Amino acid sequence: MMNKLTALLLLLVAPLGADALEVFACEPEWGSLVKELAxxxxxxxxxxxxxxxxxxxxARPSLIAATRRADLLICTGADLEIGWLPLLLRRAGNPDIQPGRPGHFMAADYVRKLEIPVLVDRSQxxxxxxxxxxxxxxPNNISRIAIKLAERLGVLDPANESDYMDRLQEFQYRWKSAIVGWEQRGELLSGLRLASHxxxxxxxxxxxxxxxxxxxxxxxxIPPSAAHLASLLETLSPNPPAAVVRTPYANEKPSLWLTERLDVRALRLPYTVNVVDGPVDLFALFDMTLAALEEVHNERL
Ligand SMILES: [Zn+2]
Known part of the structure; x- marks a missing residue:
């Protein structure tokens, strides 16, 4: 009787999930990583x-509301979200997730970037x-970021720190063995020629x-211009790539225009986690991406 009453009181004073950390992820891949670790x-x-x-x-109202209550913001950084995140952060007015605070996590800070321009010309x-x-x-980048993210979750939510560390260890074990498998499959794809939107x-x-x-x-x-596509058609015709790849959010028309004329595949790769018609988690993301590339590779044998 006493126990039941205590339990009831606990429910009243601490509704389920009231203490849970509020996390705002800019992209589905980071949302998925948060789910793995938290x-x-x-x-x-x-x-x-x-x-x-x-x-x-x-920066729609529902996003402003979500950033307002967030304890942790996880985004890619490296200016990927420069067109909208600064405005969202200003409108949210939440000091905990502003740059420099523990609640502000930019994944790109922890990996080596490719294609760093020698000279930046934003006018173009x-x-x-x-x-x-x-x-x-x-996937090696995901692995590095997972370590930093688990540490950050522990800093923001010390009561559950050991849980984040356990989950990190379990994730890394599964992730690293998955990478071994993907890299074995990838050996066959080495040198595969592609064009990308x-x-x-x-x-x-x-x-x-x-x-x-x-x-x-x-x-x-810069959206592909007709002139640029025509010049690509000319240069690629003697030795066409196996496929023209694009993300689910890209306009498919330029890919279709070029692939019809080159007589090669236009390939929508998953790009990220997508619960509607794509990979449900990060493991499936790489499985499906490799499967799509293997199909293109095998067609050309
Ligand atoms: Zn981009």
Whole structure:
């Protein structure tokens, strides 16, 4: 009787989840990593889906509300969200997640960036001024970021610190054995020639030694012009790539125009976690990406 009463009182004073850390993830890949490392210890909001360009987003009221209550903000950084995150942070007015605070976590701070420009010329619309920000498609980057993220969760939520460390260890064990399997499959794909709509797959290519021979955007963020596509058709025709790859959020028309004329595959890769019609978690993201590339590779045998 006493126990029941105590339990009831506890429920009244501490509703379930009231103490849970509020986490705001800018992109689905980080939302997924948070789920791996934090499970039910956190309440998670993910700002974008696989169908939204993470470079461009409206700071809509629901996102402002979510950043206002967040204890931790996890985004890619490296200017990927420069078009919307600063505005969102200003509107949220939440001191805990501003730059420099423990609640502000930028994944790109912990990995080596590719394609760092020698000279930044924003007047030409380059949206990768700090190097390529699409860092998550090398699983070794995910592994490095997981360590830093678990530490940060422990700092913000010391009561559950040992739980975050246990989950990190368990994740790293599964993740590293998955990487071994992916790299074995990847050996067959080494040197596979691809064209890409946007420079969204540079880290995947770097990891698997894929050869991205052309980009449909003349500069990151500049929509492919008819003239540029025509010149790509001319240069690629003698030795076409195996496929033209794009993200789920990219406009498919330039890829289709070029692939029809080159008679090669237009391939929508998963790019990120996508619970609608794609990979449900980070493991499935790499499994599905490799499967798609293997299919292209095998078609050409
Ligand atoms: Zn980009």
């Amino acid at each position: 499970g039910d210890n956190v309440n998670l909001t993910v700002a974008t889906t696989a169908f939204q360009d993470p470079h461009r987003l409206q 619309g380059d949206i990768h001024p700090q190097g390529n920000p699409h860092i998550h498609l090398n 946007h420079r969204g797959f540079s880290y995947l290519a770097d990891w698997l030694d894929l050869n991205i021979v052309a980009t449909l955007e003349r500069k990151p963020g």
